[in-house]
Amino acid sequence: MERRGLLKAALLLCLLAVCSGRELTIKHKPSTTIYNSTLAKILVEYAAAIYTADLTQLFNWTCARCGDLIKGFEMIEIVVNVENCLEAYVGFASDINALVVVFRGTQENSIQNWIEDLLWKQLDLDYPGMPEAMVHRGFYSAYHNTTLRDGVVSGIQKTRKFYGDIPIMITGHSMGGAMASFCALDLVVNYGLDGVKLMTFGQPRIGNAAFASYFKTHLPHAIRVTHAHDIVPHLPPYFSFFPEKTYHHFPREVWIHNIGLGSLVYNVEKICDDSGEDPTCSRSVSGTSVRDHIYYLGVSMHAEDWSSCRIVMDYSKLQYQMDLNGNVILSKQPGLSNDRGFSAQ
Numbered sequence: 277m278e279r280r281g282l283l284k285a286a287l288l289l290c291l292l293a294v295c296s297g298r299e300l301t302i303k304h305k306p307s308t309t310i311y312n313s314t315l316a317k318i319l320v321e322y323a324a325a326i327y328t329a330d331l332t333q334l335f336n337w338t339c340a341r342c343g344d345l346i347k348g349f350e351m352i353e354i355v356v357n358v359e360n361c362l363e364a365y366v367g368f369a370s371d372i373n374a375l376v377v378v379f380r381g382t383q384e385n386s387i388q389n390w391i392e393d394l395l396w397k398q399l400d401l402d403y404p405g406m407p408e409a410m411v412h413r414g415f416y417s418a419y420h421n422t423t424l425r426d427g428v429v430s431g432i433q434k435t436r437k438f439y440g441d442i443p444i445m446i447t448g449h450s451m452g453g454a455m456a457s458f459c460a461l462d463l464v465v466n467y468g469l470d471g472v473k474l475m476t477f478g479q480p481r482i483g484n485a486a487f488a489s490y491f492k493t494h495l496p497h498a499i500r501v502t503h504a505h506d507i508v509p510h511l512p513p514y515f516s517f518f519p520e521k522t523y524h525h526f527p528r529e530v531w532i533h534n535i536g537l538g539s540l541v542y543n544v545e546k547i548c549d550d551s552g553e554d555p556t557c558s559r560s561v562s563g564t565s566v567r568d569h570i571y572y573l574g575v576s577m578h579a580e581d582w583s584s585c586r587i588v589m590d591y592s593k594l595q596y597q598m599d600l601n602g603n604v605i606l607s608k609q610p611g612l613s614n615d616r617g618f619s620a621q
């Protein structure tokens with residue numbers, strides 16, 4: 277009898293140890309190795325800075341959003357695609373010893389219209405070289421079929437030539453997140469670069485399940501941050517009853533939301549599973565909020581000027597190249613202090 281009791285107790289202890297051990301790894305290992313919230317707080321500020329309307333301030337890194345955790349950034353290149361109202365920048369962040377590449381979200385005069393439009397986006401393009409992988413042509417082309425791709429790639433090459441093979445952190449908010457994703461995949465697959473890291477904020481879906489699975493193979497550590505009821509990560513829609521035909525997010529989502537009642541509210545960063553469509557993350561709530569789309573990690577992602585794509589800059593002070601279609605690239609050599617990058621033309 278006694279022996280049995282002891283055995284039971286030992287078994288129980290053993291089980292408890294296994295359980296708590298398992299719980300510990302589930303809770304703690306992912307939070308440090310999968311998702312780095314310190315890095316997220318830095319990258320979200322870079323993703324917000326690109327909504328600055330005045331290019332001179334952005335290029336000189338004197339914009340209102342260019343301080344705080346991201347002061348000291350060395351801007352190398354801003355690529356402005358005037359034809360399609362798109363923008364990206366590349367530069368060097370010495371404090372995290374990384375190259376940072378940022379894509380801007382939509383600048384259309386009504387974000388509501390842009391969001392409504394997302395409901396009807398078709399999977400209408402075969403992703404080159406990946407059988408069965410389909411993506412949305414508009415998002416794909418915004419990066420691949422405009423001046424952004426060449427501009428960003430040459431900015432990266434120039435910066436790495438000077439600073440060595442430092443990590444490349446690619447980010448963007450909203451549609452900027454969609455372009456950032458295509459860029460990250462392009463750098464890995466077509467340029468064979470290593471050290472490519474992707475973290476996006478409030479991005480829409482961009483391809484089908486086959487595409488998501490290729491994406492995961494090439495960028496196993498990619499992070500898609502979603503916020504509370506943000507509507508955009510719910511679009512274009514996911515239909516669980518049409519698994520082959522529907523859009524499908526690539527992993528891994530990190531869902532930031534509040535739990536609690538009244539004065540006891542906790543901010544939770546939920547590390548989701550590696551399916552890309554974890555039903556216990558943002559998909560567990562209705563995605564109806566535009567407001568939650570515009571705030572990430574306490575940072576406002578408002579465009580300063582929703583209504584126009586006009587370029588605000590003082591041409592006399594900036595070195596720039598313009599192509600026949602009016603698209604602009606502002607650039608300077610890496611390693612120069614901000615002021616020496618300017619020259620009277």
Ligand SMILES: *[C@@H]1O[C@H](CO)[C@@H](O)[C@H](O)[C@H]1NC(C)=O
Binds near residue numbers: 313372
């Ligand atoms: C998280 O990122 C920050 C900033 O890049 C870095 O200093 C820190 O070491 C990272 N933490 C982990 C656990 O990787």
Ligand SMILES: *[C@@H]1O[C@H](CO)[C@@H](O)[C@H](O)[C@H]1NC(C)=O
Binds near residue numbers: 336338593614615
């Ligand atoms: C760039 O910023 C510096 C201060 O950091 C300022 O002295 C300089 O005039 C600025 N240049 C332009 C062209 O705005």
Ligand SMILES: *[C@@H]1O[C@H](CO)[C@@H](O)[C@H](O)[C@H]1NC(C)=O
Binds near residue numbers: 401413
């Ligand atoms: C890229 O642009 C060209 C010319 O406008 C067009 O013919 C082609 O179909 C576009 N490619 C994609 C993938 O949309």
